[in-house]
Amino acid sequence: MNWCEYPGWFVGSEVLQNYGCRMASGLWITVQLVFFSVLLGFVLAFGIAVARLYGPRWAAAIVNGYTTFFRGTPLLCQLFLVYYGLGQFRVFWQDIGLWWFFRDPFYCALLTFTVNTAAYQAEILRGAIQSIPRGQFEGALSLGLHRWATLRLVVMPQAMILALRPLGNELIVMIKSSAVASLVTLFDLMGATRLAFARSFDLSIYLYAAMIYLVLVEIIRRVWDRVELRLSRHIALR
């Protein structure tokens, strides 16, 4: 017996035992997908937020359009547009040697989730940076700090503490939203569960999947609370 069959065996569920290994590998795909998209999305979001706040007017306008577009449309629709829609231009992708990327549902989901979460995270970062009092910027300027140094040494350390909680929420939202990846033939946790249900017609497999998601989200929530408490330990309790 494989290790991934034990949970099902332990709770006495035949369907969970039979599909335990598929669900475990599905969970791994979900974790990878969310981890990389949120991480890459954060990098992108930082650039977007800075462009929005400090960039020229045209850059701010483009960024505004970007966030409005991706926050105003469903993730499912974006995913279909990337996977099916961009996949339509197969010849073009083959010509420039990118077909391997747009052929693969994992990379398509990764791309979609990254640009989607970047839009949300950019708004979070923008709000956090904007709520730093003006005096902080002026103080840095009077100390002779360069604009970039001000951002890196003075503003961001303070803004990140403010942004931490909403960013944690965004991470949790992404874990839940990542379930739509199963609709473009990706066997993430949701995809593996759908497969198990389609073959066994045992509804309990959905309940087990719900429990796995719930545990995952709760773990992240608790860890995040700890991190926040630790990072803000120099600030009086609010």
Place this chain on the structure above:
Amino acid sequence: MLDKLALLGFGPEGWGWALLQGAGITISIALATLPFGLALGLVVALGKRSDKVLLRGLATAYTTIFRGVPELLTLYIIYFGIQIVLQELWQTLGLPGSFSIPPFGAGMVALGVVLAAFSSEVWVGALNSIQKGQREAAAALGLSKGQAFRLVVLPQLVRVALPGLGNNWMVLLKETSLVSVITLPDIMFITTRANVVTKEPFLFFGAAMLIYLFFSLVSARTIDRLERRANRGFATFGGATR
């Protein structure tokens, strides 16, 4: 490329009417879910603030579960779950044939319970912002607890809760795209079918994006108006409340 745009039109080849119908379904399921979800959310919020430990525990468990489980999974569980339960009920009652739940109802229930979980957080925040003195004054005027809630607390609650509830609405609007998986013919369902028939996914999913974007922009503007209206008596002090 231009000849393909005819596929979105209202001609014999066009999917225009189908798309409009899909848009109608999307907006109607969102509008039908809203009052149900918000009312249930308020009940959950009152449960969370209750003196009874059991009620508090139940309300907390409710929000933890429905905020932690993916909406897609909730939708499947409710759709298939209700189906199985009703099916058994149907058979024990000895009725002929079989019963199948309408996807609209299942979608509404699933989106509603999730909306309730999220909106309850907003309601709790708003309830906390109503000062104790308001209830005490209402009691001093001889209003019953129910009257105090309905006549004193609720009108003030709406103003504070509106921004959060507006957010909930925007999320709900986008979540309706998931009901296409239980065969409700909303925008996503129609465009998916159009894609199968015409093999023009970029065109149709792009069109779907624009429809959703339109709904989002209209919603944002409406919410903004509502907030301004709700705040109309409060802006006199330098607009500090906004």
